[in-house]
């Protein structure tokens with residue numbers, strides 16, 4: 001979200017970002033229960049409920065079908081990218097997962113429930129956030145808004161229960177700041193932090209309630225290449241260490257390629273899903289877009305897409321067509337091979 005120089009607007013932006021977390025938190029009354037981590041682990045891979053499941057799903061806005069036939073299963077701790085050209089409906093897919101927009105057809109389940117019903121277990125980072133340099137709110141306070149940004153009323157301090165909850169919350173805020181590597185600057189004003197530092201703090205905010213699903217809308221947008229690489233590595237590490245499934249909209253797959261389990265590639269009316277090796281191929285993308293598309297692999301493992309309506313994995317800056325990609329990022333075949341084998345077919349529907 002862009003913020004102008006008016007500091008009031010900037011404060012509004014903080015609230016709006018917190019509201020992003022709160023949208024995900026839904027009407028869940030924040031409290032000690034939300035800090036309990038005992039029910040959020042992957043259960044050694046035996047969890048019977050997929051975190052996200054789409055079966056033949058399609059979406060439409062203003063009577064226009066954006067994409068359709070999406071089949072996707074995201075298991076606990078998996079990292080999935082949503083790819084496709086500008087305006088194809090990537091953010092719309094996120095709206096469907098959050099329950100903001102109903103699917104036009106097919107079935108969508110999030111943590112075994114209808115979208116929107118499991119809000120407290122979803123951390124959400126909306127698209128295009130930034131803070132004005134004059135904003136004085138500290139990073140740690142922005143993270144804390146992820147815990148209590150949706151809490152109304154004045155708490156009654158002094159009680160043992162209140163104090164215990166405050167301590168637990170404080171511990172969690174510090175823990176998650178440490179997790180994203182933001183301890184060195186979390187007590188500075190957020191407006192003084194760099195774009196990459198702000199992004200880490202916002203990821204901490206989305207994680208602070210220990211969500212089982214992290215939904216990120218272009219979190220690498222507007223970061224320089226080194227920051228794209230380090231934030232991508234952070235998200236990949238968190239998906240494993242915190243057992244949180246990640247669904248991330250991306251315009252350039254290369255920074256996240258080493259960490260991905262699956263991709264969903266959206267095209268006008270259709271979609272393809274599967275492992276990156278299955279989907280990001282000359283054959284699959286040519287079929288999907290109905291026009292010749294060539295996928296080239298550079299010697300350092302980067303993927304370059306040539307042709308088609310747009311080359312979404314080609315460029316790191318979504319506003320230029322320059323063939324710049326992430327730092328060396330070979331596909332970690334062993335990582336992909338080590339993941340759950342189910343759902344690995346490239347589905348195509350058009």
Ligand SMILES: Nc1ncnc2c1ncn2[C@@H]1O[C@H](COP(=O)(O)OP(=O)(O)OP(=O)(O)O)[C@@H](O)[C@H]1O
Nearest residue numbers: 061062066084085086087088089090091092093251
């Ligand atoms: N409320 C709405 N009414 C009408 N059209 C809409 C509405 N919301 C989104 N759209 C249209 O739906 C299409 C998909 O939008 P969406 O934001 O999901 O695309 P996207 O793939 O995320 O795009 P980008 O990569 O540019 O962020 C766009 O053409 C957009 O203009």
